[in-house]
Amino acid sequence: MNAMNDYPLLIIFLAIAIVFPLIPLALAWAWGVLFSPAKPGKDKGAIYECGIASTGAAQIQFQSHYYLYALVFLIFDVETIFLLPFAAAFLKLPPAAFLALMVFLLLLVEGLIWAWAKGILRWK
Amino acid sequence: MNAEAYIHLLKLLAPEAILVVTALVVLGLGLSPSSERMRPLLTRLTLFGGLVAASVLYLFSKNACILNGMVVLDPLGRIFKLVILGLGLITVIFSAASPVRRHYAEYLALILFSTVGMMLLAGTEELLMIFLALELTSISLYVLTAYLKDSTASAEAGLKYFLIGGVSAAFLLFGLSLVYGVAGTTNLRALVAISPALAGDPLMLVGIVLTLVGFGFKVAAVPFHLWAPDVYEGAPTPTAALVASGSKVAGFFILAKMLALGFGASVGMAAWSQFRPGWLPVLAIMAALSILLGNLAALVQSNVKRLLAYSAIAHSGYMLLGLTSASEAGFTAVLFYVIIYALTTIGAFGVVSVVERRRGGSQLQDFDGLHKTAPGLALCLLVFLISLAGIPPLAGFFGKFYMFSETLAASGKGANPSMLWLVVLAIALNAVSLYYYLIVLKHVFVAKPAEEERVKAPACGPLIAALALSVLLLGLFPNVLLEPLRAAVKNYTSSLVLP
Numbered sequence: 001m002n003a004m005n006d007y008p009l010l011i012i013f014l015a016i017a018i019v020f021p022l023i024p025l026a027l028a029w030a031w032g033v034l035f036s037p038a039k040p041g042k043d044k045g046a047i048y049e050c051g052i053a054s055t056g057a058a059q060i061q062f063q064s065h066y067y068l069y070a071l072v073f074l075i076f077d078v079e080t081i082f083l084l085p086f087a088a089a090f091l092k093l094p095p096a097a098f099l100a101l102m103v104f105l106l107l108l109v110e111g112l113i114w115a116w117a118k119g120i121l122r123w124k
Numbered sequence: 125m126n127a128e129a130y131i132h133l134l135k136l137l138a139p140e141a142i143l144v145v146t147a148l149v150v151l152g153l154g155l156s157p158s159s160e161r162m163r164p165l166l167t168r169l170t171l172f173g174g175l176v177a178a179s180v181l182y183l184f185s186k187n188a189c190i191l192n193g194m195v196v197l198d199p200l201g202r203i204f205k206l207v208i209l210g211l212g213l214i215t216v217i218f219s220a221a222s223p224v225r226r227h228y229a230e231y232l233a234l235i236l237f238s239t240v241g242m243m244l245l246a247g248t249e250e251l252l253m254i255f256l257a258l259e260l261t262s263i264s265l266y267v268l269t270a271y272l273k274d275s276t277a278s279a280e281a282g283l284k285y286f287l288i289g290g291v292s293a294a295f296l297l298f299g300l301s302l303v304y305g306v307a308g309t310t311n312l313r314a315l316v317a318i319s320p321a322l323a324g325d326p327l328m329l330v331g332i333v334l335t336l337v338g339f340g341f342k343v344a345a346v347p348f349h350l351w352a353p354d355v356y357e358g359a360p361t362p363t364a365a366l367v368a369s370g371s372k373v374a375g376f377f378i379l380a381k382m383l384a385l386g387f388g389a390s391v392g393m394a395a396w397s398q399f400r401p402g403w404l405p406v407l408a409i410m411a412a413l414s415i416l417l418g419n420l421a422a423l424v425q426s427n428v429k430r431l432l433a434y435s436a437i438a439h440s441g442y443m444l445l446g447l448t449s450a451s452e453a454g455f456t457a458v459l460f461y462v463i464i465y466a467l468t469t470i471g472a473f474g475v476v477s478v479v480e481r482r483r484g485g486s487q488l489q490d491f492d493g494l495h496k497t498a499p500g501l502a503l504c505l506l507v508f509l510i511s512l513a514g515i516p517p518l519a520g521f522f523g524k525f526y527m528f529s530e531t532l533a534a535s536g537k538g539a540n541p542s543m544l545w546l547v548v549l550a551i552a553l554n555a556v557s558l559y560y561y562l563i564v565l566k567h568v569f570v571a572k573p574a575e576e577e578r579v580k581a582p583a584c585g586p587l588i589a590a591l592a593l594s595v596l597l598l599g600l601f602p603n604v605l606l607e608p609l610r611a612a613v614k615n616y617t618s619s620l621v622l623p
Contacts, residue, residue, distance in 0.1 A: 096130035110148055117155040 068120045072112065079108055129190070136188050136195055139177040139205065140240045146173025147236040154229020163228055167220045170232045174213040174239075181205055193249040193311045198619070200459075200612035204246040204377050207463055211370040212239030214470055214591075217584050218477055219362040224271055231271060235366065238264030242374035249385070251300045251310040254378055258296070258342065261374065262289050265367055269359040281351075281358030288341065288351045296338025302331030303386065312385040316620060319387065324401070332387050332403050336410070339382075342375040344433075345440045346413035356433035361480055364429060365473035368436050369466035376443055376462045380455050383407075383447060385620070407444050408546055414441030419553040422560045428476055428486045431560055432469065435512060438557060439465055445546050446527040451534035454527070456613045460606055461523035464511075464598060468520060471591035472508040475501050478582045483574075491564060493573025500585060502568050504592040509561040511595050514554055519598035524554070526602075 047054040086093070086101055115121060134141060150166055150173075181202065189196045215235055224231045241260030248254055266289060270282020304310050306328045307318050322328045340348040356364045387403050418438030425431040443465070446458035476486050478501060483490040495502035511520035528547050598605055 100130060107148075110152070114151055114155065 068115075072115055072120070075108060075111065079105075132188070132190060133195065136185070136190060136197055139181040139185070139209070140243055142173060142177040142180060143209075143236050143240050143243075146170060146177075147233040147240075149173075150229050150236070151233045154227070154233075160228075164220070166229050166232055167216060170216050170236065171213055173236070174209060174216065178206060178209050178213075181209070189249075191250075193313060194253050195244075196247055196249050198612070198616060200609075200616045201247045203609060203612055204373065204459075205243045207466065208242045208246060208370050208373055209239060211373065211466055211470055212236065212242075212366065214474075214587065215362045215366040215370070217587055218365055218474055219360070221481060221583060222360050222362050222477065223481070224360055224362075226273065227271075231268065234264045234268050235362075238268065238366065239370065242370050245374045245378050249312040249381070251304060251312070251386075254382070255293075255297055255300060258338075258378075259293060261371060262293065262342075265363070265371060268363040268366070269355055271360050271363065275358070277354075277358035278360065279358075281355045285351045285355045288348075292338050292341030292348060295334050295341075299331045299334025299336075299338060302327055302334065306331060312381065313620070315386040329401050333406055335382070336403060336406050339375060339379045340410055343372055343379065343440045343443070344437050345410045345444055346417045346437060347410075349414065349417070349437045349440075352437055353430050353433040356436070357427055357429045357486075361429070361473055361477035361486075365470045365477070368432065368473060369470040372436070372440070373462050373466045376447075376458060380447060380458060383450075384455060404448055404450060407448050408543070411441045411444035411448065412546055412549055414438060414444065415550050415553050416441075419557045422557065425560070426488055428488060428491065428564060429473075431564065432472060432476070435557065435560070436469065438553070439469075439512070442524060442527065442550055442554075445543070445550055446531055448543055448546065449531040449534040451530070452613060452617055454530045454534045456606075456610050457523075457527040457530040459613070460602075460609055461527050463605065463609075464519045464523040464595070467591055467598075468508050468511045468595050471504065471588055471595065472512070474584060474588045474591065475505045475508065478584070478588075481582075482579060488564065488567050489571075491567040492571040494568040496573045497575070497579050498581070500581060500589065504588050505568060506565060507592040507595055509564060511599070513558045513561045515558075517596070517599045519595045519602065522599050522602045526606075 082104065083101075086097075146169065150170055153162060153166060153169070156162065185197055185202060187198050189198075212235060216232060219228075219231060219235065222231075238261045241257050241262075241264060244257035245254065245261065248257060266282055266286040269285050270279050272278035300310075303315070306322055306325055307315055309315060309318065337348060341351075344352040355367060359367065383403060414437050418434045418436070418441055422431050422434035422438065425434060443458050443462055446454055446461065449455070449457075478498075479490055479494065480486045494505070507518060511518035514520045514524040516522070528550065531543055532547055
């Protein structure tokens with residue numbers, strides 16, 4: 001089979017991928033229309049919160065300055081990714097590599113100290 | 125990599141390392157509670173660090189190329205690193221009296237970081253490093269643009285710059301990835317050897333066009349210029365000066381390098397009605413549109429910073445025109461002109477920042493009668509604007525003349541038909557540009573001042589005067605800069621192993 005003939009197969013795959021999940025959805029919808037008449041009520045329309053009766057509305061306000069924590073967290077998250085291969089190959093590395101990584105850590109720590117001193121870690 | 129390689133890397137990057145350390149120290153000092161009183165100290169410390177870095181770069185640096193072209197230092201790169209560092213330090217001096225009140229230490233540190241990014245850009249021959257250095261520069265500049273927290277114009281400018289910049293960075297990265305995909309290398313010198321085999325490869329052409337979109341944003345060429353007027357107007361004036369000068373120098377330097385090395389063989393053709401795919405027609409169209417739109421839109425501006433932004437777009441067009449020469453002499457002319465342009469425009473922004481501080485705005489009316497209240501400043505502004513318009517004996521005239529003539533000379537040769545149509549367009553619209561520069565000067569020299577009394581000279585006055593003098597002297601004796609530049613370019617091209 002040459003390369004050009006692969007594409008119709010791909011289209012068939014695509015068609016199946018679309019139709020296959022639609023069948024159970026259509027069945028569920030048909031079942032709902034035929035056998036379960038709509039009876040909306042207070043309990044039925046309530047927000048589902050792990051079975052306990054819900055408190056308050058779902059649209060609550062999120063503090064947007066949470067993003068600063070997220071940024072600081074992200075920096076240290078990425079740092080871990082860099083540290084892991086370093087730790088894995090630690091015994092085979094020259095001292096200069098250790099020094100280079102310490103410089104990298106120092107830059108991050110200065111960032112943390114700066115953020116701390118600027119009061120970014122204090123919740124307002 | 126062994127210990128020796130690390131020490132070698134540190135030696136090669138010593139100027140950049142000194143700048144980063146200075147920035148970190150400034151950041152640390154800025155945390156002290158009395159940071160408002162420490163303003164002069166912080167400025168001096170930053171300047172000191174910058175001067176140390178410049179002298180290390182000038183006196184002790186050796187030519188080298190390490191990590192497969194990631195970090196390169198050659199005479200040409202050294203000239204441009206020094207120019208960029210100088211522009212960064214001038215920006216620092218302007219910011220000493222800028223409207224930036226809060227977080228001053230961070231402002232200085234960000235200027236240093238973006239300067240480091242531009243210097244790295246001038247010292248690399250590796251696609252990945254080019255992208256990283258561009259991002260370091262751009263991200264610092266985004267923050268610097270949005271620095272005035274209580275000004276909505278500044279916030280709007282920062283957001284526009286950031287969004288358009290982010291999209292263009294995506295284009296650039298996609299273009300570079302296609303080039304890498306076709307060529308199999310991210311090293312520019314290796315691309316030189318491969319590129320003749322790739323000339324005309326459609327994927328390579330797509331990569332080139334996408335890369336040029338990214339650089340077109342960086343140098344504010346039409347149709348990727350939309351951010352420029354808002355950023356120049358809304359940003360704190362020192363930031364605008366840095367965006368207009370330093371980032372333009374770095375952008376054109378690396379663009380010229382990429383065109384000469386990476387895309388060398390896929391030139392194409394852009395003579396009138398004889399287009400052939402390659403980077404030349406793309407550049408020619410961008411140049412023509414920039415010259416046309418920049419000069420025409422500048423005619424109706426009422427804000428001087430905005431006017432300078434449109435004039436910057438037009439000048440990007442002239443310099444792109446110079447790049448269409450695709451010759452060693454033409455590239456030398458562009459590199460010469462971009463340095464002249466940076467000196468001129470940063471000086472003009474210096475004058476604008478003084479006027480802005482005094483009158484609270486940079487509308488044309490704020491310049492009324494400047495020659496009565498500050499004759500020295502008015503004279504400097506005259507020099508800068510006349511040089512931008514390209515009138516002899518100032519440097520702007522020689523730079524433009526040299527660039528246009530080299531373009532004509534190079535493009536008329538052999539199989540490469542003439543770019544006469546573009547040069548004629550540029551010269552015609554350059555005449556138009558004189559009108560809006562003269563409008564500013566009319567406000568300065570003819571209109572009646574709002575208040576009569578003389579104002580004492582600003583602290584950055586001597587610096588502005590020195591810039592004006594250098595623009596005049598470079599117009600009279602262009603060889604002072606042109607000869608070293610020519611020698612460096614010659615040295616550079618002879619170091620290439622052309623296939």
